[in-house]
Amino acid sequence: MAKKRGQKYDQIIEAAVKVIAENGYHNSQVSKIAREAGVADGTIYLYFKNKEDILISLFEKKMGHFVQNSKERLSEETSIEKKLLLLIEMHLKQFVADYDLAIVTQLELRQSNIVLRYRINEILKGYLDLIDSILAEGVEAGYFHQDLDRRIARQVIFGAIDEVVTNWVMKDHKYDLVSLAVPVHKMLLNGLKTN
Amino acid sequence: MAKKRGQKYDQIIEAAVKVIAENGYHNSQVSKIAREAGVADGTIYLYFKNKEDILISLFEKKMGHFVQNSKERLSEETSIEKKLLLLIEMHLKQFVADYDLAIVTQLELRQSNIVLRYRINEILKGYLDLIDSILAEGVEAGYFHQDLDRRIARQVIFGAIDEVVTNWVMKDHKYDLVSLAVPVHKMLLNGLKTN
């Protein structure tokens, strides 16, 4: 049961993103996703354990791609400062490129129950680790404060970016999101205060 | 209908916070809240339009108190730097003082549907305005960067604090939250970078 590969598996994931973005989480019945994917209701259960599993898998797949992609791009960059900027930019660009996904991750996915929230947090760890690696490198290089609490720092960084994206989605993406990368980056690096 | 005052109104709000924190939003039946509040099921509907309205009203009331309280305390402080620290501390302290409320606002409230999310955002504006007033004052005083984009800055600040609180709740509040105010404050003020 629940095999994690195959053409239909991908079809269902993409259908779920579209249906949830269009109809909202609570109005995205399994039958609706099945119809969009062009399969029978029962077929969903050959690829996913249950409805929640679609959500988890969706997030897992998209997040996996994003982290993988980000890692590769970041490895090509040596400057710590630019790495952080690149990370922020890629984060923002991803959602500009796929607005349906933005709606799903920033708004709809959060309507899921607590158990799912914990699973989602697990998946997010990969991304937080990526942030952490930049922080570690920066501290090592003396570019960041030696006494930096990396656990707190990555929460601050993620929280800031995430809030910026959520705001953009809730404001119907009517302004340019990617251009916010620079001021956010500057704020995180140098803080609010003048020297 | 839906009177927004009275002893029973408060009873129901408090009962809702407790019941939702304990059972989760989707497992907090109206009858359960009514029983905890010591009123009949129907009485709920004399004070609230529907179940969602309990959630909204709960947030409205608690947030209103918090913002009001914060405003007063902040007005007693003149240093911009200390104002920001105070804000962060009060934010964290509020949830340490009422862990049930922390669970409800950080986890359960976010499971609500999109319409509700927008209503919640409206209510949050009062808090974001409070942050903004500190930012404005700081820029005015030359303490913050002159070219600071306040709209982005308040999202960064709120996102950072919010994420720190959510993490603490999801980690079962097993570490001291309030002590994180200082490092978060420092990070926001001075940034990650050494000078």
Place this chain on the structure above:
Amino acid sequence: MAKKRGQKYDQIIEAAVKVIAENGYHNSQVSKIAREAGVADGTIYLYFKNKEDILISLFEKKMGHFVQNSKERLSEETSIEKKLLLLIEMHLKQFVADYDLAIVTQLELRQSNIVLRYRINEILKGYLDLIDSILAEGVEAGYFHQDLDRRIARQVIFGAIDEVVTNWVMKDHKYDLVSLAVPVHKMLLNGLKTN
């Protein structure tokens, strides 16, 4: 309890007719009737045993007036033929004069449950007796067929008039109802067939 007289008693009856005509039976809550009557919800129960009792009493009062009135008018008329015409005309005129009442008796009152339907039938007996008295007189006078089954005849007469009124109400009373008295009268007296 439940005294059947007084100014408020009448106020409530009239309010009920208006509210039910405007909102429909199933959307005419006791509280709505009370508001329209300008009394408190509880006051209703000082004059009526329960909600059904309002309906029964309403019909009883209106029907009583109508039958009483009809009797008097009919006693002034000696011709059997004209008596029947007068009866039909008065029946139709009553509803033209009070369209709210027409809606209530022809449409809304019938939505009541079976027990109420039997009570209503009891009240209708007074009217059917009136028809019967005309029939008896007509048979006696040799004006109507000697072997006329009066029980059936009065059902036919009542059914015919009632259907004509109901139709008029359902067609939003957009044609002249009273003018139908003559053809209906002719049909009942002479039948469909040419001689």
Place this chain on the structure above:
Amino acid sequence: MAKKRGQKYDQIIEAAVKVIAENGYHNSQVSKIAREAGVADGTIYLYFKNKEDILISLFEKKMGHFVQNSKERLSEETSIEKKLLLLIEMHLKQFVADYDLAIVTQLELRQSNIVLRYRINEILKGYLDLIDSILAEGVEAGYFHQDLDRRIARQVIFGAIDEVVTNWVMKDHKYDLVSLAVPVHKMLLNGLKTN
């Protein structure tokens, strides 16, 4: 959704007639009908939009059969007089043959709300048209009055028969209904008056 065919569709209709006749409309819970039909509660909603739709569909189906059947039988008869008698007899016989249906159509169906009443009237049109065709033919043949208002006439006919049936149902069908066809027929044809 709401398939209007299939074995289960018929099962549910028949179960509904029985349950509603026995318990009354307002005490005929969907679960009760489902149990009688031998299906799950949810299955009802695969065949009917909602509870009201069961009532409408029930009437639609039964009325459709009746009108269809009546048309065929009437076409075999040439005499206008006998056609009208046949129509009345068939109307009465139908309810004698299915007393549950009589209860449902004469008492329970009328408890439905106004919107439903209009839908029911739509369905009744087929029957009224049948009456009308007999009237038209009779006028054409010079058997009925040339100046007959057919619209009124069919209301009178339907109203008369309907009232006779309702009375019979309310009197617990303790007399022979079909034998009333002849006197009703005579009354409608020749009127009350002696020549």
Place this chain on the structure above:
DNA sequence: TATGAATGAGACTTCATTCAT
């Protein structure tokens, strides 16, 4: 593999009625 008809648990909300004031 794929289908899709069938299942059945579960909860929000309304509103007639009461009764302490």
Place this chain on the structure above:
DNA sequence: CATGAATGAAGTCTCATTCAT
């Protein structure tokens, strides 16, 4: 007589999941 806040029972419908084909 009058009030109106409080009560609490009760039922429709949805939708994730199954399983015979």
